[in-house]
Amino acid sequence: MGGYRERVDALEAVWACWAEIGAGxxxxxxxxxTRCPGWDVAALYAHVGMFPAAVADPPAGAVKTTxxxxTAVEILRGFNAPGGVAHEMADQVAHAAVATASSLDxxxxxxxxxxxxPRAVAALRDRGATSxxxxxxxxxVTTWDEAVRIVLMESVVHLLDVLDGLERAPEVPAAALRETVHLLAEIAEPVSFIEAATGRIPKSPLPVLR
Known part of the structure; x- marks a missing residue:
């Protein structure tokens, strides 16, 4: 598994894929x-497209916390637990993506x-991994290193959604796929994941995300 700089490089490569595909x-x-009910390709572009600007220009002001x-794992486990944000706000997120796609050319x-x-990637390279x-x-609060893990995972998962909707091969940069696999595996309960992955038990601990 790579470190912060390698994750930023992987994120840059994935976002470049989004730009290249969209241009054509x-x-x-x-x-x-797409296989996300109610989301077309444009809506997925709008949804994931919120991340670059948010990373480049995060909310102003010092982070104050004791x-x-x-971690990324803690955030995603909480979001995807029963009653978590991923469930409670799913309709709102979908509506926002569709509305944004309709409002932009x-x-x-x-x-x-x-x-x-590119502005976001440059900003990330200037920041400390533990800031x-x-x-x-x-x-x-989380660290930028952990935040990049989540943003990269979201960008990879939805890029695969786009490619599936376009009936294209799931060609995604290898480093980005590897980082995403590591994060998803960490979210799963460790023992049941190992047991299922090695064929010891029939019940899968997946999916770990909504």
Missing amino acids: LSEQQWSRA AAPV RAGLIGHYADDA LVPWPGANA
Whole structure:
């Protein structure tokens, strides 16, 4: 598993894929349905497209906390627990993605990745891996290293959704896939994951995300 710099490099490569794919899409392809119910390709571009600008320009002000920063695993376990944000806010998130996709032209959607993403990557490279950032919805802070893990995972998972909707091969940079697999495996309960992965038990601990 790579460190902070390697994760930032992987995120840069994945966002470049989003930009390249978007630049070549026809209007019909932008409107293709995906395996995320109610989300077309444009909605996925809008949803993931919120990350580059948020990373480049996080909320101003010092992070004030006496609590230890939470990890990506802790955040995602909390979000995906019964009654967690991933369940309670699913409809709101979907509505926001569809509305944003409708409000932007295609150049605007691509611009998240062609324009905002390079600024975000440059900002990440200037930050320390252990510097703190609030994580929305978690009422806690995390480190930029852990935040990048979540953003990279979201960008990879939804890129695969886009490629599936476009009926294209799941070609994603290898380093990004590897980092995403590591994070998802960490979210799962360790013993049941190992037992299921090695064929010792028939019940799978997956999925770990909504």
